[in-house]
Amino acid sequence: MATIKAAILGFGTVGQGIYHILNEKREELKSKLGLELEVAKILVRDTSKERVPGTAHLLTDNIDDVLSVKGLQVVFEAIVNEEPAFTYLKRAVEHRCHVVTANKVMFAKRGLELQELAKKNGVFVGYEATTAGAVPVIKTMKNILLVNDVSRIQGILNGTSNYILTKMRAEGWSFDEALAEAQRLGYAEADPYNDISGQDAFKKLMILSALAFGEQPNWSDVEVIGIDGISLEQVKEAIDQGLRYRHVAEVEKYPDGTITAKVGPMLVDKEHPLYPIDDVFNAVTMETNYIGTLTLVGPGAGMYPTASVMVEDYAEIIGKRAGFVVSI
Ligand SMILES: NC(=O)c1ccc[n+]([C@@H]2O[C@H](COP(=O)([O-])OP(=O)(O)OC[C@H]3O[C@@H](n4cnc5c(N)ncnc54)[C@H](OP(=O)(O)O)[C@@H]3O)[C@@H](O)[C@H]2O)c1
The missing domain is CATH 3.40.50.720 (NAD(P)-binding Rossmann-like Domain)
Structure with missing residues (x-):
């Protein structure tokens, strides 16, 4: 052998x-x-x-x-x-x-x-x-791209941010309390900057853009906003309206070939595929021409x-x- x-x-x-x-x-x-x-x-x-x-x-x-x-x-x-x-x-x-x-x-x-x-x-x-x-987004997208075009990708690509937003909503914790717990559980790094600033999600989005479209938007044109500006009051107001904050990275290619991307907090309603994704889970939604919309969900990190x-x-x-x- x-x-x-x-x-x-x-x-x-x-x-x-x-x-x-x-x-x-x-x-x-x-x-x-x-x-x-x-x-x-x-x-x-x-x-x-x-x-x-x-x-x-x-x-x-x-x-x-x-x-x-x-x-x-x-x-x-x-x-x-x-x-x-x-x-x-x-x-x-x-x-x-x-x-x-x-x-x-x-x-x-x-x-x-x-x-x-x-x-x-x-x-x-x-x-x-x-x-x-562990979400098999790369191999799935490679397969899908053999037949389909992907026009838009939206994802929860940072488990730490999603954990913090989940705990603020479900437990009523402040941003600082939720971050401290994420660090205690080993989800967030001792220096959580890349997670909570959106930079980690941005890098992953650029990898998906390169795969789906063969290119990336100019990095300097992409607005990247983290979750550190979201207050508990805003989270509570969203709950009252039946909405949830998600930290969403999205990239889209238009028929004229232009690619735009942004990363930041987004309010989503019950109908949105990213609405039920809680805790440290990641999820990626792809819009394709033949399959329609497909969402993959799973653990985003860990040894x-x-x-x-x-x-x-x-x-x-x-x-x-x-x-x-x-x-x-
Ligand atoms: N942790 C996760 O769940 C996760 C998930 C997805 C992707 N990743 C990615 O996987 C990579 C590793 O993450 P990790 O969490 O395993 O990091 P980590 O625990 O900090 O380990 C990094 C390792 O790389 C070694 N290293 C760093 N710079 C080096 C250099 N210049 N030359 C040789 N060795 C060097 C370190 O050596 P010493 O031990 O000697 O310092 C250490 O053993 C990162 O790029 C991270 O973004 C991590």
Whole structure:
């Protein structure tokens, strides 16, 4: 049985999740994919920190160590920010490795470029985990686009914002109380700026725009508003009118080819597909010409949901290579 050598870049929440899934599912992956996946290297910044027992010998802080692994075939990337992540993945692709990323900040800006480079090198880029976590929006949209045009996408793309808005409405908590609870539960980062300012949702929206339309609007033309300006009084007024606040990211392509996007709080009524989406859930609604309107809902983040879709991405790549579809 063939052994596939894999590397994991970044060994925090997501990177460790990938490692655990590859170990826990070793036998199942063997029987379903017909191959063994071996983690050969793990890239971190600080190699002295023990994260998972038994992995110290795999750690390195040097990408050259990773890329010099003989027979390396896939790189799972779960580090943060555009650089050095993009440069590392570019080098991996040039080494003819498939890459699977969770890094939305990098992919929103450099995704099209990375995919172009991958195509030239005959390898694949998996990026389901960048957008809406475990909600299979990327693979679903890719399938839909084989036959349909997508004209408009609306989504709740940040679970932390949705959790805060849900608790303000359902529990009557203030914004600060709801944010503190989101942080206590590990939903929000210690620095929640990207979540509550709308920047996180904006990056995911740009990834969806690139997929649906092959391009993005000028980033500087997109109005991005967070939820930090919404008061409890406003939430209560909305309830009285039968409405709910949702933090919605939307992008639309018009028949003349213009693309517009915006990110911000929106009041929705009972008929709106995003009305019932509560807590940390994410949802994406797509308007298409043949299917009509389709909404996907599911967990937007977390160690295992995110890592799981990354391993699924790899299974899909193997399936494409072998000319069959693999399901785990
Ligand atoms: N957490 C989620 O639920 C989730 C969901 C979807 C997508 N994502 C995305 O997945 C990525 C990882 O998120 P996370 O929550 O796992 O982050 P995290 O817990 O902060 O872990 C980040 C890891 O990356 C390593 N790292 C950072 N900069 C590096 C560099 N320059 N060179 C080498 N290693 C570096 C860190 O090394 P040290 O340990 O040595 O500091 C750490 O192990 C991010 O891009 C995030 O946006 C996360």
